[in-house]
Amino acid sequence: MDVKERIKELTEILTKYDYHYHVLDEPLVDDATYDSLLAELKKLEKENPGLVLAHSPTKRVGGKVLAGFKAVQHGTPMLSLGNAFNSSDLEDFAIRAKKKTSQPLTYVAELKIDGLAVTLTYENGMLVRGATRGDGQTGEDITENLKKIKSIPLKLTQPVNIEVRGEVYMPKLAFDKLNEQRKQEEKPQFANPRNAAAGTLRQLDTSIVAKRNLSIFFYSIANSDEFGSTHSENLSALKELGFRVNPNYKKLSSIEEVYAYCNDWQQKRENLPYEIDGVVIKIDSLSIQRELGYTAKSPRWAIAYKFPAQRSFSKLLDVTFTVGRTGAITPTAILEPVQLAGSTVSRASLHNEDYIEQKDIRIGDTVVVQKAGDIIPEIVEVIKEKRSGNEQKVKMPKTCPACEKEAVRLPKEAALRCINPKCDAQIKERIIHFASRGAMDIEGLGPAVVNQLHQSNLINDVADLYTIDIGDLTKLERFGEKSAQNLVEAVENSKKQPLSRLLFGLGIRFVGQKAARLIAEHFQNLDKIVESNHEQLEEIPEIGEKIAVSVNDFFSQKQALELVDRLKKIGVNTKQPKTEVVQSELSGKNVVLTGSLNQLSRKEAKEKIQQLGGTVTGSVSKKTDIIIAGENAGSKLEKGKELGVKIESENYLVKIINS
Template sequence: MAEMDLFADERAADLAEADKLRREIRHNEYLYYVLDAPEITDAEYDRMMVRLRELEARYPDSIPADSPTQRVGGRASSQFTEVRHLEPLLSLGNVFSAEELRAFDERVRSGLPAGSKVEYVMEPKIDGLACSLIYENGKLVRAATRGDGVVGENVTANVRTIRSIPLTLKVPDGETVPELLDVRGEVYMPRQAFMRLNEQRAERGESEFANPRNAAAGSLRQLDPQVTASRSLSFFAYYLVGEGAQPKHSESLALLAHYGFKVSENYKVVENIDEAIKYIGDFNELRQGLSYDTDGAVIKVNDVYQQRILGATGKDPRWATAYKYPPEQAETTLEDIDWRVGRTGVLTPTAVLTPVKLSGSVISRATLHNEDFIRAKDIRIGDRVVINKAGEIIPEVLRVVVEKRTGDEKEVAIPSVCPECGWRVERQGEEAAIRCTNPHCPALGREGLIHFVSRDAMNIDGCGPSVINALLDAGLVRDAADLYSLRKDDLLKLERMGEKSADNLLAALAESKKNELDKLLFALGIRHVGAKVARILATEFGSMEKLQQAQPEELAQIRDIGDKIAESVVTWLNVPANIDLVERLAAAGLTMTFTPTASQEDNPFFGKTLVFTGTMPTLGRAEAKTMAQDVGAKVSGSVSKKTDYVIAGAEAGSKLEKAQQLGVTVIDEAEFLRLLKGE
């Protein structure tokens, strides 16, 4: 009996600690993802998550659905089921001028009792994907897209990965929340995340998203929530439906912010249509500097009772409309197409334009993406074209003004050979990209050098593109290893290179030799090897020598690697010219090893081989592998005499049996998490 009481006391203490950790983690996620004001370091956050997972693994029957550990890791769905909205998720009608806004105001006033005072709430029109979030007793239970306004698609698993969306409403202790809340808002992709995603897709030879809205929509409808989680989506709440709705819309916005949602900082209550029109003009100047895309402003009647009186017609509410800013476009002549070769050999077409002013800047070049883009729009040299800024970021050819063709226009000749070296080019598989087949193409060398010295790679200050071009033109360098043979006398021969600049550059080169293997691997420009993959490879193998000895199947088993990256790495490392380059860099004194952090070396799993099998109480398989590899463990897909630990979950099968036969140590998730902490 005493033992049972002791166990009960221990369980109660553990569950209380887990509850406290959940509250602290939710609070810090709110600070980071909603307010952009973190108070703790990433390491402190990670420690709390590890401890929470450990506690939850002990008592898997007590894990609440809204625990921070349950955000990511839902199973991939084969399809999205349809769900009916509690109330129709209406779309907005559009207006395009001050006159149309005044007409909207007149319709509002004519639909209300004579003499009614009408306030409006002005909000940015976020260019994303409308979504409805259902909360029961403060906990997120369902998320759905707009669909046809009555029925949408259930995207709950994917929405749970968006960190700015609370899984449990943020309310002070003792405060009650309505039983049922329907929060309407916009899922969107910030501009920086959009640009980063397109850069990654271009490097992989995949088609790029046209704008952040398309990227957000495509990301939210991924069948695998893990993919959605990697896309850095965010969410603005803009409407509250049901019993939680306040008498005024502006009060509901304040309540949503109180509950932990991100609400636009640019909304404003105005007293009449003149103030609304002024807001629209002012916001047009402001919106260019925002971190997300907007294509207009929304005007809503503030009084919810008045909203109900006005009602809706068809799919549009009579109490709200959207003012759409005219797209900023310009017409000019496409004089030529410049094909540039990037560091991975991809030929990218750029339109050379007659300079024209657009969005406050003079545009003389615009992206044409790839051959498929040119063919789809039937773009020809000499065409009059309309350009805009795609996602208000990148100048892009929008369309051809076909009616202005004179007959002198020339069809675009897609290069059959590289414009830099004359070698043949080819499209590989289903890639949209055209690549140079010459591994020694001078363009690859130039772009590769520019990448090698960049901040995220070897971080050689004072060695930007202009210096690289000057060094190449002077014949002082051919590849990265030559940089470390430069002398001061060599540098002083360059135009605009003084003694101080030369000294600083030589010092930066010397300092860069201390960079560890992960930085070097990224700097080498191996196809598909970004900063994250480079770090994984460096951690896994520890030295360039061991990595050079690895086989494709060995690399393919490592998290986030896979067959394509494995094949690319092994192929690059076995090219004779690359072997020579690595040897010369090593001879120059560059670091060819990776030293794990002290916390990794001290961890019981460091250097050990682990195998995961079965279903874990709180961890997905990919997440568990990531956590193990982050402390220097090796994760294998099969059990052998070299296996140190097998972490077994529910329904473990043949791997568990083999481990028991071989005498391999078998532990559960709770023990794995405990050892992960170094206990």
Template sequence: MQFADAKERVLSLHQQLQEHNTRYYVLDDPIISDAEYDRLMQELIQLETSFPELQTADSPTQRVGAEPLPFFEKVEHTSRMLSLSNAFNREDLMEFDQRIKKATGLDQITYVCELKIDGLAVSIRYQDGIYSLGATRGDGQIGENITQNVKTIRSLPLKLATPINLEVRGEAYLPKKEFERINKQRADNGEPLFANPRNAAAGSLRQLDPKLAAQRALDLFIYGMDGSSEVYTTHQETFRAIKKLGLKVNPEWKVATSIDEVWEYIEHWQLERSKLGYEIDGIVIKVDDYALRTKLGFTAKSPRWAIAYKFPAEEAISILEDIELRVGRTGVITPTAILKPVVLAGTTVKRASLHNEDIIREKGLLLGDHVVVKKAGDIIPEVVSVITKERTGEEVAFHMPTHCPECNSELVRLEGEVALRCINPACAAQIREGIIHFVSRGAMNIERLGEKVVILLYEHKLVSSVADLYYLQKEDLLALPRMGEKSVDNILSSIEKSKGNSLERLLFGLGIRFVGSKGAKMIAEHFGTMDAIVHASEEDLLAVEEVGPKMATSIVTYFKKPEVKELLSRLQGANVNMTYKGPKIVHANDSDHRFAGKVFVITGTLESMSRQEAAEKLEQLGAKVSNSVSKKTDFLLAGEKAGSKLKKAQELGVTILDETAFLAEIER
């Protein structure tokens, strides 16, 4: 074939294959068989092999084939990708509608309602109509360049119907069938399963190797066009223009001329969403008129003209088979519901939290009841309510014990507390749980001493206090079941290593009531030695940041106990460090760094340091590190495999930093 003929045929094949891609992946209306499509693709591959100069970036053959990347580059969005404020009930929507009407002076507002796809937000650019870039949302201003991975999404056209420069926003997602296929494959290979389609989609698009992303049949819906308000007058017009360009728009959007019509749309999809081929977690409501959007403007984190209605947390029905009681290290008796296994939010649930006796009584729970169980994200499941109409008369009442299920001491309810508590200091459960806490990662971090090993040591009477750990002998450990010499050496080595820990770890590990890891660090840094803390008055302690009256009283009371003095003496005799060895803590008022006084949450896996090390670096700059995301959170440091905390941070409009951006900031 001559070059001119080959060029003409290549252009024809481009057009045909793109049309068939659109019909199959966008319109769901294929007109040729898979075999015929493959024949056309093979013909194009052969022509490009024979005439390499005819291979272009928008060729259908170029969706997959790029080499794995060493890392993701950063890319700045043309305009900020803002998060939306949330509505959780009809009242929230009514308030949103009233705010819009008051701000615009209008009695009627037209809204566009869209399904809120549970996937990963992406920004996509075209240069002269040719696909040129794909990026994650990131912190809204700067995302990660995932161009090659987005390119593997078959419903995304590599060439638009019109040769224009354009940036669009969309949601990449994993269809339910593909999610099931991938998890079945991972189960067959003995690999951990994805928790839900959203996590799988995010993990696929953040693969450094595009070939791995291509193995998962991701899909994409486009929901907006950057700068479209400068070209069109309404959101409806933008949707039609996006579709005309060959981009995929979710077909279920609807125009509503009142908030009542919006609510009807929400109620419809709450009932029908299980019939969709993809997951949705709510509805997005936007003012249709762009002139009104301009008038309404933005808050610091979200547009005033849009809101996301979040569906209630997923619920399921199970049977309450039993209630199990656990004695915690502070003596609190915590009931846990034992359920007939039920699938909820993609996982099998067998246990659910009941919190305390009052919850059991308020809900009127009986053993054998049909109960509604709720789980939101990775939060511990909880029993929401009882389905009384399902009762047969064979259900049995549950009564909280009057005595500790572990040591048989009488339980008490302290003034101002709702929980029942065992106050016997010699209670086996409290001692056992206290030792488990002492060796945990956040406390003394004795790596080889997990919960099972601690229980084994306690049951064989080798430890009855945390000090006993430092007096264990090799021959005693070797006598235990399933304990080989190598395991014993590792345990003893870990125990020995923990002796050198800085004071704050020991202070937290002692399990003093109200003293968390952060408070322990502040106290240790302030006083410097254990002896100084032991002799500190409540007034002395209240001078420390993070210490309140309850904590101060608890600390003074704890160190007055004779058994605590004996414990410290034994620890000191074993050469356990009693001084603060960490860096000087920089308080917010002492630092001019941009992180000073800011609240951080760290999630996911970091490559260059542990999360604990990252927290220490932040505290050195005067920042505060929290365990949970809330409206008070200023920054989220997100490593690999960031989960529900990342999603919540995105919902709240929290600034999100990846590890590269974080390192650049702390090194300033």
């Protein structure tokens, strides 16, 4: 056998052994045999580098240092799920679904792995890209790091084009081993397996990822219609293609069975070799999923049942106060450290004055601490029987803890607030938010650097960032020529960010990333947003009164207008790229989608119609020009017929798209 054939044979044999060991948990050979074959393959590849195959198992060992992570736009958004916390929430989920479809419902329940969501793209069965979830629309390219996870196939069993979603996690044993090693090396320990997994995937040295024994479970296919008509069929397809699917999923015929499944795994979760924080429930039929569609944030056909928060006892040692970017003064409990849901907790939010008074929380109290949704620590109860009489009531500050100006409680608000616009704490928090990854994404401008620049009087608002030069930075501690140049370049590059990121970065109350994108895409120019009234803002789908009023209030302030003017003069982009519109027979037409589409998702259909110059509306009226009717179209179709609206099939739309 020549060298080329031997390399191919060894690659296939070791790939098979990896699959059985890391995916099926069924080792076919002992470690010595595997290591011997791997050593032979390494030797042959070193001597014949031109013969190395793309899916060689040697690519999972060793590593290289990456320059950084590039942004990746998700073809299909990675949405978050709505939450259920009890049987009533699950019943409400089922009732809402049944109101929107006449088809019988069956469900698939899956364990909710406490890890990091990723998406992987395969072309002709070969892994070409892997990315983090990010903000759901845009993630980071971490392909090289994902290749180091042995339970991720580099080559599938079939040469298909597929995009799959999975949850990367660190097994409990691997987590304990890693923290023990870090303890011996006198390095900070990770708080929990999820943080360890997330930190590992963002390592620029891929050899670190290879050593940390991460694993993955795959749970969905983005282009799902091509692999079955149900979610459970998709899970079977994933297994056949060589993906590792959690074996504990179950197809269920009623919401009562779903609740029983959730209760069962709540009791058994501690026996698993990995952390879970709940159960994900999905309606099995893909056609019903399309029929139900999505809200602004999550699918209507899926929900996450969150296990009751784990609780523990601690002692309240003190209360401190911090000031956020909007001036809200938040009390924080300082606790005796306690282990809770896999991490050490020593601080907990006390929310506001009303929360403290309602629970009668006092310094020195023995308290019950829980993690809300297994994430945010909070005090839920005071054990008053353990009071000694020496406990002290929490005194809310009369002045801002940062600037010492008067602290006030505005009408209809629970939060105590500093209303001094020149408060140092607010200024720094606003700048930190402006530079954050979801906003202007200025790499290297973290809290410590912002604090240093502010203390040196180099920045007092976000516009000042664009006036800093390399000479300013090299005068500061820990800033060399190279690091100063990198920061100045990062700030300069942020000028090109789209309007949606700038709008989010300005820190307008209630305006998150999604709302900022919707507003920016609607107006496409910052001046138009500034000039708009709240009625015009409310015309944007998914933008409600609270957001609209907040945007108007923000841009009615002289200080905000002056800041916008400075940013424009500096050269910061204030426009949103316009989606290219193609002239077609849909141009200028009002289109209504109804029923189940088989060739396009509802979101894809809407985007395509908009690109073709049409406007998609949610209801049928005299202004409706065309109804695209899929399977099981209901009242909208009937109303359209009554009004004499033109009725077309999905094939009509597909034909226009492909023409």
